[in-house]
Amino acid sequence: MRKLALLLFLVPGPLLADVVYLKGGGKFTGRIVEQTAERIVIDIGDGTIGFSMERVEEIVKGPSPLDEYDARASKLGPQDVNGWRSLAQWASMKGLSVQSRAAYQKVLAAAPDDPEAREALGFVRVNGAWLTEEESYRARGFVKYEGEWLTPAEVQLAQSNAAMEQARSEAEKRASDAQYAASMARQQKQEDEKRAREEADRMRNNPVYWGGWGYGVTYWPNPAGVPR
Amino acid sequence: MSPRSGSSHRRLAAAVLVAALLPAAGALAAPPTPGAPSTRPAPSPTVDEIVGRYVVARGGIQKLRALRTLRQEGRVSAGAGRNGLVTREIKRPGKIRFEFTVQGVTSVFASDGQHGWKVSPLEGETGPQPLPDEVLIDAREQADIDGPLVDWKSKGSQVELVGREAVDGHDAFKLKLTLKSGGVLTAYVDVKSASLVRTEATRQIRGKQVRIETTFGDYRRTEGILFPHLVEVRAAGRPQLLRVVVDKVEVNPPLSDARFAPPA
Numbered sequence: 299m300r301k302l303a304l305l306l307f308l309v310p311g312p313l314l315a316d317v318v319y320l321k322g323g324g325k326f327t328g329r330i331v332e333q334t335a336e337r338i339v340i341d342i343g344d345g346t347i348g349f350s351m352e353r354v355e356e357i358v359k360g361p362s363p364l365d366e367y368d369a370r371a372s373k374l375g376p377q378d379v380n381g382w383r384s385l386a387q388w389a390s391m392k393g394l395s396v397q398s399r400a401a402y403q404k405v406l407a408a409a410p411d412d413p414e415a416r417e418a419l420g421f422v423r424v425n426g427a428w429l430t431e432e433e434s435y436r437a438r439g440f441v442k443y444e445g446e447w448l449t450p451a452e453v454q455l456a457q458s459n460a461a462m463e464q465a466r467s468e469a470e471k472r473a474s475d476a477q478y479a480a481s482m483a484r485q486q487k488q489e490d491e492k493r494a495r496e497e498a499d500r501m502r503n504n505p506v507y508w509g510g511w512g513y514g515v516t517y518w519p520n521p522a523g524v525p526r
Numbered sequence: 527m528s529p530r531s532g533s534s535h536r537r538l539a540a541a542v543l544v545a546a547l548l549p550a551a552g553a554l555a556a557p558p559t560p561g562a563p564s565t566r567p568a569p570s571p572t573v574d575e576i577v578g579r580y581v582v583a584r585g586g587i588q589k590l591r592a593l594r595t596l597r598q599e600g601r602v603s604a605g606a607g608r609n610g611l612v613t614r615e616i617k618r619p620g621k622i623r624f625e626f627t628v629q630g631v632t633s634v635f636a637s638d639g640q641h642g643w644k645v646s647p648l649e650g651e652t653g654p655q656p657l658p659d660e661v662l663i664d665a666r667e668q669a670d671i672d673g674p675l676v677d678w679k680s681k682g683s684q685v686e687l688v689g690r691e692a693v694d695g696h697d698a699f700k701l702k703l704t705l706k707s708g709g710v711l712t713a714y715v716d717v718k719s720a721s722l723v724r725t726e727a728t729r730q731i732r733g734k735q736v737r738i739e740t741t742f743g744d745y746r747r748t749e750g751i752l753f754p755h756l757v758e759v760r761a762a763g764r765p766q767l768l769r770v771v772v773d774k775v776e777v778n779p780p781l782s783d784a785r786f787a788p789p790a
Contacts, residue, residue, distance in 0.1 A: 320645055320647065320652055320653075321653070321654075321789065322634075322643075322645045322653065322654040322789030323634035323636070323644075323645040323654070323789065324632055324633055324634050324645035324646065324647050324652065325632045326630060326631055326632070326647065327627075327630040327631075327632070328630045340630075342629050342630035342631060343629060343630060344629045344630075347631070347647075349647075349652050350652075353652040353653060363630075364630075390601065390609055391601065392611075393601075393609070393610055393611040393627045393628065393629065393630065394629060394630070395607055395608070395609045395610070395628065395629050396607075396629060398609065399606075399607050418606075419606050419607070420605050420606020420607065421606075430606075431605050431606050434765075435765045438765060440765050446764070447764060447765050447766065448764075449763065452763075
């Protein structure tokens with residue numbers, strides 16, 4: 299198989315492939331759209347990801363689930379609710395979030411009250427109305443604070459702590475010019491850290507807690523955000 | 527269960543009994559009616575009895591001891607558009623491998639019992655990296671194929687019955703496990719079915735102490751052993767929910783040691 303992989307590396311131009319295994323573990327499943335001796339680019343159905351061929355252990359060619367999705371989708375009419383629902387379920391089972399979501403949106407376009415599609419797209423029924431996930435959190439009294447949904451009491455506590463910290467910081471700032479300069483530097487650092495936190499929160503605003511079942515990244519990853 | 531904890535449970539049971547009877551002190555003053563049925567509640571079971579029932583409910587100690595490797599596949603959802611696939615493999619002694627796939631991108635997290643490593647393209651890493659220490663501690667705990675309640679004494683843990691609480695409307699024994707590593711876990715064992723229905727543990731997440739609740743359900747048997755097919759994880763008091771639906775459980779599949787060893 300490694301010989302086959304090496305041969306594949308030497309063939310330039312677009313190829314259809316299924317799984318690209320990385321050295322040591324990890325893999326990409328999709329369509330290879332570019333491949334040279336140095337670099338490979340794969341379409342994962344939510345954009346493309348490129349990386350060095352040095353990282354590749356093996357390429358296994360096969361029918362891509364993305365191709366199957368496209369083929370099945372092309373045969374469905376806009377009013378075929380059951381067909382789109384079935385395709386959405388299939389895509390979900392294959393781990394194709396983007397395609398599953400797209401298919402459920404087709405279901406909703408034809409049947410706006412479809413409970414399965416609504417729930418799959420994150421809607422929650424509250425008092426007979428479908429609310430988005432965030433709207434439902436607000437309806438339950440949660441408040442978004444620094445990327446997390448907290449109760450108002452928790453937000454108040456966090457803000458109070460932040461205010462105390464700010465007051466302490468300002469008192470230090472007034473203590474002396476030297477301290478002021480140090481404080482300014484500290485404040486700048488805090489702002490930088492805050493910006494970094496906000497940036498991280500943007501990525502990580504949906505923390506993943508695996509409990510005792512597994513362990514992995516502690517935020518919901520965004521494959522579209524993987525460096526290309 | 528140690529004699530010491532046994533006596534503490536008896537004291538706890540006695541205290542609970544006294545507390546329960548206090549509001550009825552007036553009634554106690556009345557002379558007992560001859561021939562009336564006894565209203566004394568059933569004695570609280572010991573930790574050994576609860577864990578023993580739990581082990582039997584899972585399939586029995588022999589079946590659990592014969593479990594050498596385990597492979598589970600499922601789907602995970604963390605809300606709208608956040609869906610993925612997960613595979614968990616465990617092998618005695620202390621080996622674990624966890625794969626997490628989102629939109630065709632698969633990350634691997636593993637430990638051979640000594641070292642932990644990951645290849646996580648989902649985090650922009652296409653080469654092997656060591657697991658952070660705190661994650662490695664978690665990995666070692668999760669590599670316990672039996673679960674922490676089975677053979678807890680020989681594992682060096684302490685278990686204490688701290689009460690009874692309702693979990694999703696069902697009465698459950700509340701057990702406090704102190705692992706040999708020092709980690710503390712609260713386990714809820716359903717009074718009726720003797721299944722593990724919830725665990726709680728505190729973890730440091732993004733600089734904050736967060737209590738994590740993991741609820742287990744949809745129990746089904748594979749090769750005579752009971753496994754949960756629905757696992758829901760949430761931070762206490764938070765609305766977000768992580769739901770794992772286990773589609774496939776394989777008991778004793780062939781798993782080579784190389785799957786867990788750090789890449790060369």
